[in-house]
Amino acid sequence: MTFDGRVPSTGRTLDGPAPPAGPVGPLLELERVSKSFGAVHALVDTSLELYAGETHALVGENGAGKSTLVKVLAGVYWPDAGTLRLGGRSVVLSSPAAAREAGIAVIYQEPSLFPDLTVAENVFMGRQPLRSGRRVDSKAMRRRVLELLEPLGVRLDPERIARGLSIADQQVVEIAKALSLDARVIIMDEPTAALSAYEVDRLFRVVENLRASGAAVLFISHRLEEVFAISQRVTVMRDGHRVFTGPLEGLTSQDLVRAMVGRDVVERQSSQRVKPGETVLKVERLTREGVFVDISFEVRSGEIVALAGLVGAGRTEVARAVFGIDHYDAGAVHVAGHALRRGAPAAAMAAGVGLVPEDRRLQGLVMELSIASNIALASLGKLQRFGILRRAAESRFAADWATRLRLKYGRFSDPVSTLSGGNQQKIVLAKWLSRHPQLLVVDEPTRGIDVATKAEVHRLLGDLAHDGVAILMVSSELPEVLLISDRILVMREGRLVAEFSHEQASEESIVAAATGQTSKVPS
């Protein structure tokens, strides 16, 4: 894809000073940047140009390298190769502070504020306005925060503490911080992922204001309609490469999807789908105050049921409550007709429930232990004699599962931390599969793993369902949800708001239900 260096003149009908026409250099230019983590090439020879007064969308599937790109721009990662130019000058962003100094502000999907400090302090921490005697001028700080918030069209009390702010309001605080720094480049990493429709509108007005006042905005989103609504140009990434850059005008979402996927999507074979059998999991009116309310659903043997929804909708919490890691205030969980004791993972395991957690590094694996030990961890009972673990049995056991899951590894004695994300995930799966569960709860099973392994994990889940295991899957990746699940339950703000069969479901209908754009009630 070539790029001629001119600012495209499309889509600029709104107020505010238009960026200078004619050939001007980009405000920020990333040239042939590469970044690898071990064997994983997250960014390969990628370039990106951002212009003042323009909103540039960055799209791509999960794992396409968007987040890595953002972290390079934020000064969090150092690229292995390539150059970064700001206003024509080559710069090195050695730290987040350096990036900030250079005028690059990043607003993450989940902002990190100081929960104990006030909104005003969060905006100005480390740079508070001073009065005589180098004292912090709280009044001036309050006034300036109100001034910053004003054009954003958001009313927030500068004196309230940040704890308890909604994600949308937290982002607003981050944006106010960026404005107070006079940031010229504003990067928003999936800012709308956890927002309601109203909050998205509000954010868009803010972005439009920023753009109109001459900032270069890089906008990352999975929702293509948002990309079309707000950006003038788009870059598509796939597997660490830039595959397309150009004006949005004249493009359709089909074009973008084709560029993003760039290969045939293999759907779960319908021959693989079996007629669901007995009810394995029955959740009745599960409620945890302030987290989720009145959640009822069933999962039957041979069925893959997806819990879809936005980050923070309470899906993971429901999954954890089902497995007994978290407590709940009311309701019941039945597995194969028997009620599970609350908050007792051991009881869940005894009843044949397995959990593949969201964060495998923290919750699914013991990173320092060997591959073999990790696979055997949940089956130690079988591998011991007189209370002593038999190493040979452990190795045989692990080898068996490694072959079945097509694990790629060096030696069994290597610590799990040496494996790639995809292979680590296979180990977590193996650990639970070896117990022959009747119900497997998987939380974000393919987060952060490469495309090929992702397909293998999908195949594995399909095989399991075929063998009669009931699967409850939490996933934020809609393609994955649409691809492998038989039924899709959508959660929004702690409630079950919609249910779709595999045939009914579409990306649009799920997003609409998850963001509350329609008022579907559970059938």
Place this chain on the structure above:
Amino acid sequence: MSVAIGTVGPGGGTSGSRRLVELIFRIREFGIIAVLLLFVAVTASIQPRFVNSQNIKFVFSNATIFALLAVGETLVVVTRNVDLSVGSVLGLSAFLSANLFSQVHGMPIVGVFAAGLAIGLACGAVNGAIVTLARVPSLVVTLATLYIYRALDVIIVGGGLVVASSLPNAFLAIPTASWSRLSAVPYLAIVIAAVVAASAYCLRSFRPGRELYAIGSNPEAARLAGIPSGKRIFFAFVMSGGIAGVAGVLWAATYGTVDSTAGYGYELTVIAAVVVGGVNIFGGSGTVVGAALGALLLATINQALYVLGISSFWDPAIDGFLILVAISLDHWISVRLTSALRKRSLHHAT
């Protein structure tokens, strides 16, 4: 404008929750005062002698050292660290500084205080340097220096002892000096109160003070905000050490006799005072005023038990009970608060 629709009466919603939060923080300090008054009232109703000026004076002079130590400890704790070595620093400083009177003839009292301060600063600097440079958790570092400083103390003191007769009378009079013999409030208590107030003001009104809270509230965000976390944490440990050094000199003046056990076990009482005073043990929130009040409360309870003729063996049990109450209260408040705020956002969304 449509802005007003989504944020549930923007004024009402946000400042409502703010008022709630503020109220809770106020209650936190008022709560200690209330418990304190309740304790005094109950004790006085059983044993009126408790509120005579002699007893009150004793409580104040007991509380001053702990209140002072609590100020230093608070600086460290708000940064999500802990300083366990304060008792040992106090002991080391108490002996070395008081010993100067017999070592150096005509030693001025100010000089002794300066020596105590210097010893404390040095000990604090060692703590801070190890914590920030070697990136070792402060719990481990100060546990180690707790033993090391105490061992130094024991080695230096040997079988020796500083006795009251070797100390100038003016020095021994410092803890109890007051307007008149009848006044219940010693000068020292007023000075300490001023120190607490000044520290509170500094923490509120200067960038480094706010940054200590920021570091404890979210270390990663503090790093991203470009706060020199290492420098600030180092500073907090140096201050805590320095304060413990000065407290050591006051300890010597109060008790007159100093051996190698001075300040033994004080670190736990100080941390108890800080926690009872509403400082979050995981950093980010709490005030020095609260911590000082916590120290005053513990000292009052201690004296009340004595006056009531209850065995002082009960004292640690009551301190422990108060810690549990304080921590449960904090937990209860934060759970309530989070769920209240979350529920509000759930309601407004549906």
